[in-house]
Structure formats: C-alpha cells, structure tokens
Amino acid sequence: MKKINVVIAGAGSIGCYVGGMLASGGANVQFLARPRIKQAIEQNGLHLTDWTGVDLHVTPQQIQVSCDESIFKDAHMILVCVKSKDTQAMAESIVKSGNTQATVFSLQNGISNTDTLKRSLPKHTVLPVMVPYNVISQGDGHFHCGTQGNLACQSHERAIALQTLALQANLGFELKTDMLSMMWGKLLLNLNNPVNALSGLPLKQQLETRGYRRIYAQCLKEGLQVLKAANITPGQVAAVPISVIPYILGLPDWLFKRVAQKMLAMDPAARSSMWEDLQNNRPVEVDYISGEITAIGKRVNIATPMNERLIRLVKHAQDTGLGSPNLSPQQILNG
Template identity: 45%
Template sequence: MTLATSLCVVGAGSVGCYIGGRLAAHGNSVGFIGRQSMADALAQHGLHLSDLHGQHWRVAASAIRFSTDLSAAADADLILVTTKSAATADIARGLAAIARPGAVLISLQNGLRNAQTLAAALPQHIVLSGMVPYNIAHAGNGRFHQGSSGELAVSAHAALAPWRALFADAGMPLRPRRDMLAVLWAKLLMNLNNPINALSGLPLKAELQQRNYRRCLAMAQREALALLALDGIQPAKLTPLPATWLPGALSTPDWLFRALGNRMLAIDPLARSSMWDDLERGRPTEVDWINGEVTTLAERHHRPAPVNAKLIDLIRAAESGGKRNWSGAELLTALSTASAATPATSNP
C-alpha cells in the first residue's frame, strides 16, 4: 500500500535514510531533508539498505527527493524527526514556521523528551514519541545497515491508522504503545551502554562479550533502576528478560552470558553505537539526553548518581579532545571508584 499523501524525514542520517529508504524502496514518495554531503552521496550512489538477516533494498538516485531546506517539509502529512537530540529544538522552531497544521510528527530519536520539545513548539500538530529498537550503521556511499532486530514502537494515536499500514507493508510494523514513557525508559536503559561502547572503542558485539564492560553497564543500569523505582516508573519489557533482571544477567561470567544473552549478542559484528560515531566525527554526543536523564532524576530525588555522572564526565573529556580507548578493567575501576567515593544520599 502507498499513500497519495506526503511523507518526509527530517534529519537524513542513519535512522532517517534507513527508515525513509525502506519506505521509499516499497514505492512510497518520501522526502529527505538533510545535509549537502548526504544529498551529494545519495545523488551519486542512491540508497543501498541491508539488514542482519541478509535482506537488501535499493532506491535509485533518480527516485530520491532530497532537500537541504526544512521548508521542503511544508506539505508533509507525516514528518519523521530523525536528527540527534541536540538538533531537536532548532528543528522544532523551524517546523513551527512551516509545517501544515494537523500534520503528524513522530520523533524516532533516543532520549525521553524530544517529542515534548517538538510538541511545545508545534501545538497545532500531532506529535508522537517513537522508538527505534535496533542499531543502524552508515557505511558511506548511501549504504545503511540494520545491525540488530526489534519492532518500531510509537505512542498509540488514532491519526496513525493510515501510516501503520504503510509501515507494515514495507516490512517495518509500527507497534502502537500506550506506555511510551516506560518504553523510552527501557530503551534508555539499554542506551546507557552507548558511552561505554564509545569509550571502549570496540564494536558493540566485541564490547558486550567482555564481562568488565558489561559490569560497567550493569552498574549504570542498577543506578538508573533504583531511581526509577523511587519515581514509580516500571520500564517496559523490550527484551526476553525484564529490565530489572538485566544487570544480573550482564554481570554473569562470559561463558554463561553467551548462553543467557544470545539475543543481546545477536548484533552485526561491525555495529557500533552512534555515540562512538559522534566522537569519531568530532560531533557533540547525546550523553545529556541519555545518562543526563539519570542524573536529572537523581537530582529530583536528592540522590547521587555517581556512575552515570562519571560516564558523562568521561564522554565530555572525549568530546573536548581527550578521546582514548578504555579497557574494561580501567573503566570498571573508574566507575567503581566514583561510586565508592559518593555517599548514598545528597542533601536536599
């Protein structure tokens, strides 16, 4: 099924080109809004999309509508926002000036509050939170690869009905959720691995195969889970194990984790976190929208969050030129030291 109405992706990078590209490969008319360098690459090579199951999709350069100007979203009935979180406020201001009232916007970004930022600027529009559970890597020359699996989730809303059919037909069903905050928190708990992966310098699979890195992630998750419990938030179950069991599973010895965590390790061997990618390219990361949510929650409850605060510090140092690769043992020591040096409560 394809619709006569118009659909566009704002932020044509890994997520935007892959998801927009899959929809375009199925015959839908998709507008891509992004940078000139991406426009040039797609004009030369078109889109080559693949996934970990060995499937391939191709969109010819001649079939790609690309603009570097946000005003190309003016007629869109559905706008997928796929920039990094730091760009959302600017995008929201820009779209507020041009987007068609009544248009549906879905934030497919990580973090908790991108949809809120968009909604605050776009009161006459339907703004929904979405969640992309899998990893997408950009290999250059219009090539994007989905390196892990899962189902797209989006806040349940009647306005989604026509778009759900379109996504389903393209092989990417949108799962409507009424508990989107719980879904976003569950994704955020997994994203707490992003700074660890970026600091490791390793592909995700190689990093998660090492217990010391997994113990770092378990520490960051335990800290977040304790705060979520104080807030009465139960993260959604996105993995075979409930979120509250993950730190225990992550901490098991490598031989046991290989058996327990086979779904978690079902990742393309070359896939890396987008935070690693940002550091490599010298761009600001999303650490404030990921670990920063944990430290903000901690402040609200007058509790410390030393593990996540330390990860933020280390990523900030890497962002400002101090990037180096941390071994699992080094990182675990740094996080354990920060944790041991912090009292269990802070003064209100």
C-alpha cells in the first residue's frame, strides 16, 4: 500500500500537536516550519501531552521538517495551520511547489480561510476542519492540549483517509455535513478568546469569574443578534445550544460551576491561543473572530459595542508588546 504523505503547513501549536499525534500513530508526517521551529523539532522531537494524562514522544527520526515550500510537491494531504492573515501566502506556496494532487485541509480559526484556499487552488479539494481544543507551546518541542473535543471535518470521500490516520493515532475525528454552520458556532464560542487574552488568567479561572463571563455573554448576544439578522444559523458545537450559553454565563458563580461542569472540564492551566500570541508578541487573530461579528453588524446596521471594545483593547495590547495587560472585568468595561 502506498504511503500517504502528510504535510503540516504551519508548525505552530495546533500544527505541531495534530501533526505530532498523526506521526505517533504511524503516519508519514512532514512539517513546513520557520527556522527556529525547525531547529527545535530536529533537536528535541515533539513531546505531546494533554489534560487527561496522555504523554507521547515523537523522535526527530519519525518526522521531517523543512523551511522550503518544495516539501509540498509530493504531498497527498496538506493540513493548513497558519494564522488567517497568512492563508493567501500559504496557498501561493502550494501552487509554486507544483503540487496538484493533494487534498487540502484548513485547520484554522475564522470563517473565510477555506474560500481563500479554494480561489488559489482550483485543482485541489479543499475541506474545512474545526479544531475544538486549545494547545499551548511549553517550549523545547513540548505542546500541551488543555481542553477536550474531536476534530470535525466536512464529509467528503477524500476526508476518509485523514480520518483513518487520525483514529489510528487516537485523535478523535468526525465527518460532518454541516461544517459551515459548525464553523459559525465555533466562531461564537471563540468570542471568549479576547476576554481570556486580556484577563491574563487561565481559561478555567477566567470562566469561573462572573465579571468576565458577563463580558463574554454580551459578546455572544451581539454575535447571535447579527447572525440572525444576516440569516446565518450557527451550529451546536457545545453541550447545549449556543443561544442558551449567554444565560448560563450570567448565573451566580456557585450555580454556574454546578450547571457548566462540561464547559469547565479542562486543564486548570489551559489558555487561549490569543493569550499565547500576546505573550509571544505575535499578531493576534481578533479581526478574524470578533471582527467577523462587527463586520456583519455594520452590514445589517446592528451595533456590536462589546466586540468592538475587545478588538480595540487586544490590538492596543498587541501594539504595546508587553503580553497580556491582565485587565479586571471593570478595567475591560472602562477601556
């Protein structure tokens, strides 16, 4: 049986975790990475852990890492894991490599990445994949997954091979027929990312604090309102319908902790990717998350003041370059 070549386009936290897990299950995985990441992986391999106790090591000999786009040439699957702002450039790199046969999977935040890839890669099958969990780099090739969930991919005959590799690696992977609605549902859940990034707290501690939850709830209410006006129906990606979550978030702390046990089922140290970006002075993706809601709000003439406030505060923190500003709920509301 011919070996399937899997290339991870973007060796960040999600790319290294998913790619490393696939390699641990026996897949032939290669990474397109920046020189710093290439050196770290070649020296240390990958150390993969999660909040349930999984602890795996992938040796440097099990994977190949390159900084050159020619690594795409013979790929059968390309998993795009770059930030949304880099999607177009990554698509152009795939074109330049001469690859015409790979199935391309977008494992990215936001809504528009799949369409961006399709426009530049008309000969390829491009499929969206929703990543439900948070992965943080611990340094020296160690990547820790702090929350739960299964990857979800658009149902397609060319997705079955990736699902098989994922399941061999004990990496949950589901095929769905309604991925666009699920992506909108995931985007709404991700409206907490800027709240977490600004708070500087672990996700669990932040969600257990009613002041932060009220801010998140207001973001969700704005998002639900503008999506309804735009005739967009978000899918259910949590234990309860997304429309119920703002009311749960508004409960007193003691009751919230009882009602939202599944929401709080995570590593106590788990953080959002936006927090990690601020800490490492990397560009944040707030325009591709909260910005989607504010843009639709403008089109349908509905105000989205809380989401706009968070965008402004996160961008200010990014420009300052000092990591999370560690704002209290009141400081966010006054910002």
